[in-house]
Amino acid sequence: METRRLPVxxxxxxxxxxxxxxxxxxxxxxxxxxxxxxxxxxxxxxxxLRANQVTFGHAxxxxxxxxxxxxxxxxFGLRDVALLLPLGALFGxxxxxxxxxxxxxxxxxxxxxxxxxxxxxxxGALLKLYWVTGGTDGxxxxxxxxxxxxxxxxxxxxxxxxxxxxxAGLVIYAVYRFLASPLGYYLKAMGENEIRIEYSGESVRHVxxxxxxxxxxxxxxxxxxAGFTVGHIVPEYSFWIQSGDFVFVALLGGYGxxxxxxxxxxxxxxxxxxxxxxxxxxxxxxxxxxxLAIILFRPGGLWTIxxxxxxxxxxxxxxxx
Amino acid sequence: MPExxxxxxxxxxxxxxMVKAADAINVAIRPGELVGIxxxxxxxxxxxxxxxxxxxxxxxxxxxLLGEDRTGLPPRVIxxxxxxxxxxxxxxxxxxxxxxxxxxxVAAEAGRGTGFWQPLHRRHWIDQGLETxxxxxxxxxxxxxxxxxxxxxxxxxxxxxxxxxxPKLLLMDEPTSGVxxxxxxxxxxxxxxxVEETRLTTIFVEHDMDVVQRYGRRVxxxxxxxxxxxxxxxxxxxxxxxxxxxLGRA
Amino acid sequence: xxxxxxxxxxxxxxxxxxxxxxxxLTLVFGVLRILNVSHGGLYAFGAYLATFxxxxxxxxxxxxYLTYPILLAGALIVGVVAGPLIERAFVRRVYGRAEAIxxxxxxxxxxxxxxxxKLIWGTKPMFVSEPYTLLGEFSLAGIxxxxxxxxxxxxxxxxxGALVWAVRGTRFGKIIVSVINDREISQxxxxxxxxxxxxxxxxxxxxxxxxxALVAPTIAVVPGFAVDATVxxxxxxxxxxxGSLEGAALGALIVGLLRAxxxxxxxxxxLVIIYLAMILxxxxxxxxxxxxxxLRRI
Numbered sequence: 001m002e003t004r005r006l007p008v009x010x011x012x013x014x015x016x017x018x019x020x021x022x023x024x025x026x027x028x029x030x031x032x033x034x035x036x037x038x039x040x041x042x043x044x045x046x047x048x049l050r051a052n053q054v055t056f057g058h059a060x061x062x063x064x065x066x067x068x069x070x071x072x073x074x075x076f077g078l079r080d081v082a083l084l085l086p087l088g089a090l091f092g093x094x095x096x097x098x099x100x101x102x103x104x105x106x107x108x109x110x111x112x113x114x115x116x117x118x119x120x121x122x123x124g125a126l127l128k129l130y131w132v133t134g135g136t137d138g139x140x141x142x143x144x145x146x147x148x149x150x151x152x153x154x155x156x157x158x159x160x161x162x163x164x165x166x167x168a169g170l171v172i173y174a175v176y177r178f179l180a181s182p183l184g185y186y187l188k189a190m191g192e193n194e195i196r197i198e199y200s201g202e203s204v205r206h207v208x209x210x211x212x213x214x215x216x217x218x219x220x221x222x223x224x225x226a227g228f229t230v231g232h233i234v235p236e237y238s239f240w241i242q243s244g245d246f247v248f249v250a251l252l253g254g255y256g257x258x259x260x261x262x263x264x265x266x267x268x269x270x271x272x273x274x275x276x277x278x279x280x281x282x283x284x285x286x287x288x289x290x291x292l293a294i295i296l297f298r299p300g301g302l303w304t305i306x307x308x309x310x311x312x313x314x315x316x317x318x319x320x321x
Numbered sequence: 322m323p324e325x326x327x328x329x330x331x332x333x334x335x336x337x338x339m340v341k342a343a344d345a346i347n348v349a350i351r352p353g354e355l356v357g358i359x360x361x362x363x364x365x366x367x368x369x370x371x372x373x374x375x376x377x378x379x380x381x382x383x384x385x386l387l388g389e390d391r392t393g394l395p396p397r398v399i400x401x402x403x404x405x406x407x408x409x410x411x412x413x414x415x416x417x418x419x420x421x422x423x424x425x426x427v428a429a430e431a432g433r434g435t436g437f438w439q440p441l442h443r444r445h446w447i448d449q450g451l452e453t454x455x456x457x458x459x460x461x462x463x464x465x466x467x468x469x470x471x472x473x474x475x476x477x478x479x480x481x482x483x484x485x486x487x488p489k490l491l492l493m494d495e496p497t498s499g500v501x502x503x504x505x506x507x508x509x510x511x512x513x514x515x516v517e518e519t520r521l522t523t524i525f526v527e528h529d530m531d532v533v534q535r536y537g538r539r540v541x542x543x544x545x546x547x548x549x550x551x552x553x554x555x556x557x558x559x560x561x562x563x564x565x566x567x568l569g570r571a
Numbered sequence: 572x573x574x575x576x577x578x579x580x581x582x583x584x585x586x587x588x589x590x591x592x593x594x595x596l597t598l599v600f601g602v603l604r605i606l607n608v609s610h611g612g613l614y615a616f617g618a619y620l621a622t623f624x625x626x627x628x629x630x631x632x633x634x635x636y637l638t639y640p641i642l643l644a645g646a647l648i649v650g651v652v653a654g655p656l657i658e659r660a661f662v663r664r665v666y667g668r669a670e671a672i673x674x675x676x677x678x679x680x681x682x683x684x685x686x687x688x689k690l691i692w693g694t695k696p697m698f699v700s701e702p703y704t705l706l707g708e709f710s711l712a713g714i715x716x717x718x719x720x721x722x723x724x725x726x727x728x729x730x731x732g733a734l735v736w737a738v739r740g741t742r743f744g745k746i747i748v749s750v751i752n753d754r755e756i757s758q759x760x761x762x763x764x765x766x767x768x769x770x771x772x773x774x775x776x777x778x779x780x781x782x783x784a785l786v787a788p789t790i791a792v793v794p795g796f797a798v799d800a801t802v803x804x805x806x807x808x809x810x811x812x813x814g815s816l817e818g819a820a821l822g823a824l825i826v827g828l829l830r831a832x833x834x835x836x837x838x839x840x841x842l843v844i845i846y847l848a849m850i851l852x853x854x855x856x857x858x859x860x861x862x863x864x865x866l867r868r869i
Binding site for chain 3: 049052053054056102105106108109110112113114116117118120121124125128129191240244247251281282283284285287288289291292295296299
């Protein structure tokens with residue numbers, strides 16, 4: 001496992017992330033917060049990529065989390081982050097537990113396309129049931145409070161940022177534990193050989209199901225944070241393009257590790273901000289070309305580029321010592 | 322009164338289109354037996370294992386495991402009952418390391434295969450895994466990727482994964498196929514030592530008569546889905562019908 | 572009665588177009604064992620190019636009756652140029668790699684195609700209604716229909732028939748079937764499998780583009796309808812059985828009629844009903860209506 005070494009890099013990375021509000025301008029803070037939120041959904045997608053399964057529909061759980069924030073504000077006046085985070089995760093997991101009953105039976109193209117179908121059904125519902133969901137206008141998130149405390153306006157972004165960072169830290173820890181557990185290894189192993197798993201007395205369907213529920217919770221968490229960060233929740237949260245972005249980022253960052261998707265998410269949000277400014281109409285094409293390049297030349301994503309550099313750097317240090 | 326058979330099949334039949342892959346097979350295997358199954362390609366040996374372990378459903382007949390009717394249960398359930406098998410084409414996790422693969426079997430045997438919080442790498446599991454690898458001569462490869470193993474090592478690991486489940490009955494499908502002639506007997510020696518030390522009830526399928534002759538205590542000969550002979554290696558392999566069916570000459 | 576006629580007619584027209592698209596997708600899947608996510612992109616490309624050519628042709632004062640061959644030419648160009656290009660340049664490089672990677676590759680191609688169309692033709696809707704209006708209307712149970720819709724159905728049936736004949740009755744078809752059934756054996760008996768892959772992918776692209784070109788006169792061609800085509804075509808072949816021509820025909824009919832039923836009776840749920848049908852079929856019969864179960868040899 002990759003995370004066994006690297007305490008130094010991990011500390012440096014964490015320190016950089018903690019320092020963000022002090023060094024970066026406000027708009028960048030916003031970008032990194034959003035990147036942290038989406039990272040959780042990306043991680044959900046990356047879990048399945050480890051098992052060689054693609055999902056073109058995980059935006060649906062991201063949307064479930066975000067709409068939990070929207071409906072919370074609209075119907076119940078809820079706007080506390082500490083309350084809505086677990087709620088969003090719970091809803092994400094609950095929807096995944098339901099959809100997963102079907103999805104755990106399918107692999108590969110069926111898994112990919114059925115996820116797409118489910119997410120597009122949700123998208124259609126969010127769009128068409130406008131008297132409930134606000135249709136294309138969407139819903140507004142409440143101004144967030146934190147365990148009942150309403151921070152002054154100028155510090156709101158910082159509060160959201162550190163909350164996202166804290167949740168991201170917890171998520172990294174939890175997913176790391178998950179991947180190091182027997183079930184996590186079975187998840188990786190099933191991409192290679194399902195027959196051996198069944199002939200070990202374990203159920204591949206169970207592995208898929210548990211992972212699916214977990215992935216729903218993760219994407220739900222991301223949706224809650226994104227909903228609060230952007231402040232506005234629209235059906236596009238569940239659109240296939242959003243799902244495609246998650247897959248793209250998982251591939252970009254590298255799904256072999258837990259940290260890869262984090263690097264990918266942050267890189268992606270910055271690229272997107274600039275790209276939408278300078279060439280708004282070629283954005284998807286850019287994604288497509290980068291994705292092609294990664295598939296054909298760098299299947300491990302950014303993470304392996306980093307690992308390659310680290311290995312070369314590390315060797316030089318050893319030689320020097 | 323002898324113990325109940327570990328495995329008993331009653332009138333097992335299975336056809337693929339016009340081909341009868343299992344034709345009224347009646348076999349009983351008692352605890353502690355070491356049985357070799359011999360037969361030409363397409364004689365129904367693998368189909369027999371596939372039916373017993375639930376990968377295929379029989380058209381007719383019953384499979385009794387440890388005295389109970391278990392016909393048609395899926396491989397996962399059969400495995401949990403203590404019947405494990407290895408494969409002609411090794412079924413491995415080529416994206417894991419040798420030790421990681423084995424730890425998954427150890428975890429499954431401990432009933433902890435579905436745990437998702439405690440780590441797979443636990444001290445006593447690792448010890449247990451390394452011990453099993455050692456039995457099969459694979460300990461030097463423990464930290465290597467499964468994809469780097471030579472063919473003989475792949476076969477041995479495939480069997481080690483099944484063995485680590487601590488079965489009551491071990492089925493080995495062509496343990497030496499794909500292994501070079503020089504290494505064949507070496508692989509079989511390792512396997513037979515393990516089987517003897519643990520007094521494990523074992524069935525191995527083999528198309529090589531020399532291997533069966535040397536290692537079997539009891540031999541079943543298959544032809545066209547039927548058991549055409551059942552007895553000691555000497556008697557079965559001397560049978561002209563068997564020689565004709567397996568070797569193509571008397 | 573009027574409603575029933577409308578639903579049947581609309582459903583059949585929709586099924587005809589869906590069949591053209593899906594049969595290409597199922598052909599590519601059958602031969603290459605790859606789900607071409609960019610299939611919907613090729614469909615949209617066919618619609619765009621055909622419309623563009625027809626509009627230009629009419630602008631320079633061309634005879635409106637000649638727009639029909641122009642539409643077909645648009646489809647042909649997309650199929651014959653984009654098909655081999657995508658297969659040779661990209662898809663070929665991931666044969667034998669994990670299915671996830673293959674899916675992601677064709678998804679990348681899909682993203683590129685989607686923007687390429689916007690770059691070339693902009694984001695404003697494009698119309699060419701002449702081929703549609705030219706044929707006039709007829710009345711059925713008091714409701715007017717366009718003859719063009721009948722042409723669509725006829726072309727689809729003819730095309731399907733020709734395809735079945737090509738696969739069942741010709742030497743080339745037997746080669747394709749042999750590749751579908753067993754790649755390795757086909758290779759061993761001297762079939763140039765690599766060339767068959769290119770041909771099959773090109774044929775698939777052609778089907779998609781043809782569907783797009785023929786549907787173009789009945790709609791406004793706008794960005795973003797490619798993804799629906801991919802998902803619907805997938806639903807069709809999942810219902811019918813992946814890789815089966817008959818399955819594509821039956822699947823298209825089921826999806827087409829369901830869609831028409833929903834559009835007229837429960838318009839909020841038009842897509843939901845199709846997806847539910849697909850899920851239902853897959854739960855009851857995972858291999859689809861015409862699909863076969865293949866056990867892995869162990």
